[in-house]
Amino acid sequence: MTNSPAPSSPRNSAVRVGLIMGSQSDWETMRHAAAVLEALDIAHEIRIVSAHRTPDRLADYARTARARGLSVIIAGAGGAAHLPGMCAAWTSLPVLGVPVESQALKGMDSLLSIVQMPGGVPVGTLAIGKAGAKNAGLLAASILSLGDGALATRLEDWRAEQTDSVAQEPVT
Ligand code: RP5
Numbered sequence: 001m002t003n004s005p006a007p008s009s010p011r012n013s014a015v016r017v018g019l020i021m022g023s024q025s026d027w028e029t030m031r032h033a034a035a036v037l038e039a040l041d042i043a044h045e046i047r048i049v050s051a052h053r054t055p056d057r058l059a060d061y062a063r064t065a066r067a068r069g070l071s072v073i074i075a076g077a078g079g080a081a082h083l084p085g086m087c088a089a090w091t092s093l094p095v096l097g098v099p100v101e102s103q104a105l106k107g108m109d110s111l112l113s114i115v116q117m118p119g120g121v122p123v124g125t126l127a128i129g130k131a132g133a134k135n136a137g138l139l140a141a142s143i144l145s146l147g148d149g150a151l152a153t154r155l156e157d158w159r160a161e162q163t164d165s166v167a168q169e170p171v172t
Helices: 024-039 055-065 083-090 108-115 130-145 149-164
Strands: 017-021 044-048 072-078 095-100
Touching: 017 024, 017 055, 017 083, 024 044, 024 072, 024 095, 024 130, 055 083, 072 083, 072 108, 072 130, 083 095, 083 108, 095 108, 095 130, 130 149
Parallel strands: 017 044, 017 072, 072 095
Antiparallel strands: none
16 A cells, blocks of 8 residues: 555535545555445545544534535444544534544454444444445445435446356356
8 A cells, every 4th residue: 555645625615525534544445435436426525534543633523514515424433433423523414424443352352332323313333344435435325415416327327246256157
């Protein structure tokens, strides 16, 4: 992995999805969400925002998200993964939480930290790791497609391509 910044959408396109993560170390997982957003041509921004280490940055980010035009936030974190829940505390936008696989507990800590939100402040929780990140990108696309017919078509095409790629028989 290089130290160059993660690719974000061009500055002139309206950013619709905020992709945030608690640490640089989460990028290896969260890049799979970014890849889906790029494949579906969804303008997004990518930021490191930690609930623990940069709490003011998180508050600023989440509180201004709707006014800045974002529609969905994808938040990935590991361990004591407070980022999605605290983000959802600051904004009523849909927040999709991705539990990043941790070394100590293989992401069970991340999953339980994110999924067990008390009633009243929802976080849509995805699977642990790469699959969860990928599906967060797809779920963000589904949400946005409700008001965007062109994106709905791109999403349907993406799904059809996936279906076509499944072989009838396994290779021996
Ligand atoms: C969390 O702590 C991050 O989301 C990350 O998954 C985990 C470990 O962070 P680093 O110690 O690698 O920065 O806040």
